[in-house]
Amino acid sequence: MINNPILKGFHPDPSVCRNGEDYYIATSTFEWFPGVRIFHSKDLKNWRLAATPLDSVDMLDMKGNPDSGGIWAPALSYSDGLFWLLFTDVKVIDAPWKNGRNFLVTSSSIEGPWSKPIPMGNGGFDPSLFHSDDGQKYYVYRPWGPRNHSDPYNKIVMQAFDAKTNRLDKKRITIFEGTDLKYTEAPNIYKKDGYYYLLTAEGGTSFEHSVTVARSQDLFGPYELSPHGALVTTWHTPSNEIQKAGHGALVETQNGEWFITYLASRPLRFPDKPLLAKHGRGMCPLGRETAIDRIEWQQGWPIAVGGPHAKLQIPEANLPACDWGISEHFTDNFDNSKLDNNWQTLRIPFTDKLGSLTEKSGVLRLYGNDSLVSLFEQSTIATRWRHHHFSAQTKMTFSPENFQQSAGICCYYNTSNWTYCLIDFDEELGKRCLRLIQIDQQIATFHHYDGNEIIVPDNIAHVWMKVDVEGLDYYYSYSFDGDNWIQFEKNFESWKLSDDYINGRGFFTGAFVGLHCEDISGDGCFADFESFTYQAK
Numbered sequence: 001m002i003n004n005p006i007l008k009g010f011h012p013d014p015s016v017c018r019n020g021e022d023y024y025i026a027t028s029t030f031e032w033f034p035g036v037r038i039f040h041s042k043d044l045k046n047w048r049l050a051a052t053p054l055d056s057v058d059m060l061d062m063k064g065n066p067d068s069g070g071i072w073a074p075a076l077s078y079s080d081g082l083f084w085l086l087f088t089d090v091k092v093i094d095a096p097w098k099n100g101r102n103f104l105v106t107s108s109s110i111e112g113p114w115s116k117p118i119p120m121g122n123g124g125f126d127p128s129l130f131h132s133d134d135g136q137k138y139y140v141y142r143p144w145g146p147r148n149h150s151d152p153y154n155k156i157v158m159q160a161f162d163a164k165t166n167r168l169d170k171k172r173i174t175i176f177e178g179t180d181l182k183y184t185e186a187p188n189i190y191k192k193d194g195y196y197y198l199l200t201a202e203g204g205t206s207f208e209h210s211v212t213v214a215r216s217q218d219l220f221g222p223y224e225l226s227p228h229g230a231l232v233t234t235w236h237t238p239s240n241e242i243q244k245a246g247h248g249a250l251v252e253t254q255n256g257e258w259f260i261t262y263l264a265s266r267p268l269r270f271p272d273k274p275l276l277a278k279h280g281r282g283m284c285p286l287g288r289e290t291a292i293d294r295i296e297w298q299q300g301w302p303i304a305v306g307g308p309h310a311k312l313q314i315p316e317a318n319l320p321a322c323d324w325g326i327s328e329h330f331t332d333n334f335d336n337s338k339l340d341n342n343w344q345t346l347r348i349p350f351t352d353k354l355g356s357l358t359e360k361s362g363v364l365r366l367y368g369n370d371s372l373v374s375l376f377e378q379s380t381i382a383t384r385w386r387h388h389h390f391s392a393q394t395k396m397t398f399s400p401e402n403f404q405q406s407a408g409i410c411c412y413y414n415t416s417n418w419t420y421c422l423i424d425f426d427e428e429l430g431k432r433c434l435r436l437i438q439i440d441q442q443i444a445t446f447h448h449y450d451g452n453e454i455i456v457p458d459n460i461a462h463v464w465m466k467v468d469v470e471g472l473d474y475y476y477s478y479s480f481d482g483d484n485w486i487q488f489e490k491n492f493e494s495w496k497l498s499d500d501y502i503n504g505r506g507f508f509t510g511a512f513v514g515l516h517c518e519d520i521s522g523d524g525c526f527a528d529f530e531s532f533t534y535q536a537k
């Protein structure tokens with residue numbers, strides 16, 4: 001069986017494509033750098049991270065981008081011996097204006113090198129490319145604009161794209177007006193047996209989410225809706241363990257089987273706090289993940305085998321098994337000169353300005369930079385929460401010299417929602433202290449200040465810090481010897497690091513656990529991290 005989700009933790013907007021016997025899924029990364037994560041499989045069951053194509057500021061510069069801006073919905077396709085990757089870099093998401101820039105990069109190999117980004121206009125988002133049999137390419141997307149903000153703009157628009165000159169034809173053809181579900185986006189077109197099939201995401205990317213199918217014998221429409229209703233959705237199955245199913249893409253195997261990859265979330269339910277749970281369905285700190293289902297064709301229409309709801313398991317594809325997979329655990333002893341690809345940074349690449357893996361062998365050195373509320377330059381490396389129960393810990397040394405320098409471990413959703421277990425320097429006591437800070441919808445609370453300090457004794461070099469996530473709650477602990485742990489009294493709510501809890505603006509990512517060093521004073525400081533482990537429970 002294939003277990004869902006196939007990509008755990010924040011991996012939304014999966015765009016699947018096949019080249020021969022190889023399958024690839026590109027997922028959105030938003031403000032996390034490098035941009036776009038492409039996974040590779042041969043059996044649709046076992047995946048590995050194969051590429052992160054937007055890995056330099058020449059490819060992607062997100063400094064200053066808003067929370068949940070950055071990379072939205074990449075679309076990956078293979079044609080004419082090339083991989084074609086479209087993506088949007090969203091610069092402004094405050095309603096009613098949005099500003100995003102669309103780009104195309106190509107490469108003959110998924111590992112790259114990728115071409116320089118080719119501008120594809122700024123008029124919309126969720127673009128994909130349809131490669132027509134006659135060699136012509138079409139660019140399909142959902143337009144945006146202030147006038148249409150309050151009235152969900154449901155049009156899907158197409159422009160011809162000349163791949164020789166990299167020019168988009170200015171003529172825009174509306175090919176689909178959406179259904180009553182509204183928020184029509186994420187168009188993908190496929191051709192099969194004389195029909196063009198248009199898949200769109202509708203209903204918005206939360207619990208109402210769904211995949212709509214329409215078909216036409218003419219690429220430009222009119223498209224008729226599937227009589228079978230949504231291809232995938234969990235809106236009508238509120239107790240289903242996986243929710244928010246939508247935003248899908250189709251793939252046919254070399255053996256003629258069909259599958260859909262789509263995004264979905266595993267909510268934490270609230271048995272005793274129903275009012276907190278959206279539609280009574282809970283909140284999803286693991287973000288929108290990637291799932292897969294089997295498709296069969298009935299009288300020329302695609303249908304998800306067993307119904308449109310998301311399934312925890314589906315029968316395997318008739319494909320030879322591949323011998324890799326994504327480990328449930330992650331340990332980093334920082335003995336590589338390059339940052340492990342489990343890590344991502346915020347908005348900008350991991351450069352010498354942020355830290356070093358070579359300054360001291362087996363050590364990640366982070367230099368103090370911006371705080372966790374900044375949109376610019378943080379020394380933060382973070383990895384996704386992928387389980388409802390896990391433990392993450394680090395061993396570190398840090399010698400701050402003023403109260404504006406700190407380092408430690410954090411759980412982060414965005415600049416307005418995070419917690420931070422840190423060491424700083426208390427100038428009144430003349431000692432290093434352990435503290436907790438929480439930012440909850442922009443409101444800060446400080447723990448273990450003003451008479452309630454936890455002092456790090458001067459003779460202690462190493463401090464261990466740990467976070468345990470236990471379903472709805474999580475808590476931090478510390479140790480001065482790596483054996484004897486002391487748990488902080490304050491517990492935090494896991495569900496506060498979820499798309500569902502975030503008010504307004506962007507709410508598209510998921511919770512991360514990270515290592516962070518900051519220096520507001522600008523005097524310069526660094527923290528040395530000797531190990532990090534993420535262990536599912």
Ligand code: 6LW
Nearest residue numbers: 072073185186204205508
């Ligand atoms: C994505 C779009 C969407 O591009 O959210 O709500 C965006 N809809 O399909 C971020 O995933």
